[in-house]
Amino acid sequence: MSKSNLLPTKIPIWRDERYLKLLAQIAFALGVLFFGYYFYQNMVTGLRQQGTTLGFSFLNNTAGFDLAETLIDYSRSSKYWQAFLAGLYNTLLVSAVGIFFSTVLGVILGVARLSANPLVKWLAAAYLELMRNLSLLVFLIFWYLGVFLKLPLLREAIFWPGGILLSNRGIALPWGVPTDVYPAYRLILLAGLLLAFGLAFFLHQRGLRTGRPPLTIMWFLATFLAVAVFGWLALPGAPLTLDLPRVEGLGIVGGNTLSPEFMALVSGLVLYTAAFIGEVVRAGIQSVSKGQLEAAGALGLNGFQTLRLVVFPQALQVIIPPLTSQYLNLTKNSSLAIAVGYADLFYVSNTILNQSGRAVEMITLVMLTYLTFSLLTSLFMNWYNSRVRVVER
Amino acid sequence: MSHIAEVQSATFERLPLLTWMRKNLFNTWGNSVLTLITGWLIFIIGRGLLVWVFTQAEWEVIGANLRLFLLGQYPITQVWRIWLSLLLLAFLSGNALSLWGRKGRAAGRFAVALVVTLLLLMLAPVGIEARGWLLALVFLIGLGWFMGRSATRRMRQVITVGFIIWPPIFILLLRGLTPADGLLPLVGTNLWGGLLLTFMLTVVGIVFSFPLGVLLALGRRSQLRIVRWVSIGYIELIRGVPLITILFMAQLMLPLFLPTGITIDRIIRAMVGITLFSAAYLAENVRGGLQAIPKGQFEAAYALGLSGLHTMGLIVMPQALRLVIPILVGQFIALFKDTALVAIVGLLDLVGIAKTVLAQPEFLGLQREVYAFVSLLYWVFSYAMSYVSIRLESSLGIGQR
Numbered sequence A: 001m002s003k004s005n006l007l008p009t010k011i012p013i014w015r016d017e018r019y020l021k022l023l024a025q026i027a028f029a030l031g032v033l034f035f036g037y038y039f040y041q042n043m044v045t046g047l048r049q050q051g052t053t054l055g056f057s058f059l060n061n062t063a064g065f066d067l068a069e070t071l072i073d074y075s076r077s078s079k080y081w082q083a084f085l086a087g088l089y090n091t092l093l094v095s096a097v098g099i100f101f102s103t104v105l106g107v108i109l110g111v112a113r114l115s116a117n118p119l120v121k122w123l124a125a126a127y128l129e130l131m132r133n134l135s136l137l138v139f140l141i142f143w144y145l146g147v148f149l150k151l152p153l154l155r156e157a158i159f160w161p162g163g164i165l166l167s168n169r170g171i172a173l174p175w176g177v178p179t180d181v182y183p184a185y186r187l188i189l190l191a192g193l194l195l196a197f198g199l200a201f202f203l204h205q206r207g208l209r210t211g212r213p214p215l216t217i218m219w220f221l222a223t224f225l226a227v228a229v230f231g232w233l234a235l236p237g238a239p240l241t242l243d244l245p246r247v248e249g250l251g252i253v254g255g256n257t258l259s260p261e262f263m264a265l266v267s268g269l270v271l272y273t274a275a276f277i278g279e280v281v282r283a284g285i286q287s288v289s290k291g292q293l294e295a296a297g298a299l300g301l302n303g304f305q306t307l308r309l310v311v312f313p314q315a316l317q318v319i320i321p322p323l324t325s326q327y328l329n330l331t332k333n334s335s336l337a338i339a340v341g342y343a344d345l346f347y348v349s350n351t352i353l354n355q356s357g358r359a360v361e362m363i364t365l366v367m368l369t370y371l372t373f374s375l376l377t378s379l380f381m382n383w384y385n386s387r388v389r390v391v392e393r
Numbered sequence B: 001m002s003h004i005a006e007v008q009s010a011t012f013e014r015l016p017l018l019t020w021m022r023k024n025l026f027n028t029w030g031n032s033v034l035t036l037i038t039g040w041l042i043f044i045i046g047r048g049l050l051v052w053v054f055t056q057a058e059w060e061v062i063g064a065n066l067r068l069f070l071l072g073q074y075p076i077t078q079v080w081r082i083w084l085s086l087l088l089l090a091f092l093s094g095n096a097l098s099l100w101g102r103k104g105r106a107a108g109r110f111a112v113a114l115v116v117t118l119l120l121l122m123l124a125p126v127g128i129e130a131r132g133w134l135l136a137l138v139f140l141i142g143l144g145w146f147m148g149r150s151a152t153r154r155m156r157q158v159i160t161v162g163f164i165i166w167p168p169i170f171i172l173l174l175r176g177l178t179p180a181d182g183l184l185p186l187v188g189t190n191l192w193g194g195l196l197l198t199f200m201l202t203v204v205g206i207v208f209s210f211p212l213g214v215l216l217a218l219g220r221r222s223q224l225r226i227v228r229w230v231s232i233g234y235i236e237l238i239r240g241v242p243l244i245t246i247l248f249m250a251q252l253m254l255p256l257f258l259p260t261g262i263t264i265d266r267i268i269r270a271m272v273g274i275t276l277f278s279a280a281y282l283a284e285n286v287r288g289g290l291q292a293i294p295k296g297q298f299e300a301a302y303a304l305g306l307s308g309l310h311t312m313g314l315i316v317m318p319q320a321l322r323l324v325i326p327i328l329v330g331q332f333i334a335l336f337k338d339t340a341l342v343a344i345v346g347l348l349d350l351v352g353i354a355k356t357v358l359a360q361p362e363f364l365g366l367q368r369e370v371y372a373f374v375s376l377l378y379w380v381f382s383y384a385m386s387y388v389s390i391r392l393e394s395s396l397g398i399g400q401r
Helices: A017-047 A079-115 A118-132 A137-147 A180-210 A218-233 A260-287 A288-298 A304-341 A345-356 A357-388 B002-008 B017-024 B028-056 B061-066 B066-071 B077-099 B106-121 B128-151 B153-175 B196-218 B224-238 B243-252 B266-291 B295-303 B308-343 B350-358 B368-398
Strands: A156-158 A164-167 A170-173 A175-178 A238-245 A247-250 A252-255 A256-258
Touching: A017 A137, A017 B224, A079 A118, A079 A304, A079 A345, A118 A260, A118 B028, A137 A260, A137 A304, A137 B350, A137 B368, A164 B350, A170 A252, A180 A218, A180 B368, A238 A256, A247 A357, A252 B066, A260 A304, A304 A345, A304 A357, A304 B017, A304 B243, A345 A357, A345 B243, A357 B224, A357 B243, A357 B308, B061 B066, B061 B368, B066 B077, B066 B196, B066 B350, B077 B106, B077 B128, B077 B153, B106 B128, B106 B368, B153 B196, B196 B224, B196 B266, B196 B308, B196 B350, B224 B266, B243 B308, B266 B308, B295 B308, B308 B350, B308 B368, B350 B368
Parallel strands: none
Antiparallel strands: A156 A164, A164 A170, A170 A256, A175 A238, A247 A252
16 A cells, blocks of 8 residues: 555545535525425416415405404404404413413313322323313314303303303403592502512512522512502592493393303313323423432421422423423414404404415415414523523532 | 333232222321312213213214214225225234234234224124124234234335335225226215325325424434525424414415416325424424434444445434334324314315214204214324323333333
8 A cells, every 4th residue: 555545635626525515505505495486486477377466565455354352443444454463462362361271270280190189180180181182173163162152042141159151152250340540559559569579679689698589479479469459448449340240131231251262262272281281290290309309308398398499490490391382382273263263363364365365475474473473482481491490510 | 111110010009998098088188178079070070971971962963974974975885995905904903913912912902902992893883894894804903913923024024014005005095096987996085084084184194294304303403504404494484383374375375386287186285284294393303312312323333434324324213213203103193183174274074074064954053962073083093092102112112222
């Protein structure tokens, strides 16, 4: 073997790995671009033959359809973009309410799954097994058509204790009606909130200084509640009067009526997602090793202190990433509102799409909106996750 | 799975019922209250359910439309093709189970459960022909089982190949080849429906999203920056939006992407949507497996002089896939449940058929019965899939080393 073969001679360009990699990337990029361009070109040609072009200016046209329930002012003569916005708010409402209640129910289920009581454990396990193997869409349709629309007619409405009225028109709840001292009360609530925040911040700082974590959240809530109760009593009249729903003629008067569509969607999503959150919570609690509990016991912590200072901080780390994806799933699954006829983002967009014939624009808009939700939630949860991470040595 | 064995072998004393109840249900005040509340809840729910199922519900709607639920409007003269493909599957399953059955008893038990289920199905209100076919299925499972007992290593490869070529054969048989007067007349996809369509969408979704997902997972870990970016962009885009938007895109935008004059079938469009959606999730799961493979494996392969392709194909990917089998099964179950969404874009799958059944004048207002039945079907198949996969995994040691 001659010596020159062992020396790093100049590698020819067609065998140099760096060049090959670059070439492969360029080829790949060109391929992707070519296909993208090809599809785009086909689409533009096809649309031109239909006599349309791409563009979002149609969003300023009059919508001309009604929406059953909206959080913002909306009427038949509003614009498309206002309808879209109304749908967006409804999706946010459903997601927020759904996330709150499914977290509560999920935590209960997760803890019940680990209960020492065999009956409780069995019931929780049966519930999880039932829900996790159902198809959400079928469940939602069943829940809406088979339960909420099968409630009795308004004439024969069921009265539940607490002034709740159930009928196939929806669930009517007692609601507070603001009186003329309500604006003043709102200011008091705001002051209470600020005070509670200030106190929580102070306690947190002191906790950091002394190394004894205080019950920040409890003090926060207690302060706020104390101010709220005190303000209620201090004002000359009650800021809110209770308004009970009742049947009058052909409709429900008073209270706040939640439509069967909204109730079916939210409660269906909550019941379904809670099963998955329950599993997440169970896994999180079980991930805390037994030694940690024994160590906490040896340090003389009581049961509540063990949970608050030892179990939760560690379980939370395991729980948060999968919990985030469950929240995102709930938000995305809220698009199944179309199956129960609740005017959420997807339902409204579909109506706009059908009326205006702007499939490409509407689908792009909807996908971008959901994508934004996902990215924002991920960012927030990543930030929160990095905050709760237990600092290891 | 050692901790499960531990739990089971832990001291499980046989206590008299009353003692057991006192020790576990009524040992403290709080626990007693909890027990009573839970017991009351179980009683109320259970009684309501039993009363409804056995006295109030009108189940005739299911019996009268059973064929519609299962097969949609598939022509009755051509149903034998579905049975034929099922016979092939039964033979393959029996064979595979007996091959696996040598390692543990779970496979044998599963085979018995399958046979018992099929025999029980014969009691359902189905025609005499269907009963005959069910019997044939049982026979072929048995045949497969006994042939598998004396099978060689080569047989194993044949079975694997059989499972891989089964889906295309299934689809070919269903769709047909020849014009109306031939042996296998074409059956238009507009006639596919019911549980058959649901299964079809699931099978196609799994078969096609698997290679795409693996490619995306590799792309996301690629050293080539542009490939990586495109893969990440695709995966995150798909995972960030609901399936229903993808299905709508597939229905409405896919035809626009193609040159004018080319139209694709609505069911194919739905399949494309489901595949594109599932691939992104699959890619993330496979990536999880790839990340779990220690670097030493790559280095060892490099030291042996394997090329990049060989390292991936022979060393890394088999281990990575083996690791994520349980997760993949979970994903496939989710895919099965998600196919219900095609009803929203107007296909007549199980849910779509339910809608048409409820539109029949003699069965108006029976939403509870119809959707309870559909839910039950989804539930049974999902539960069976997850149960079988868990059992087979633990007995074969799949997913662990």
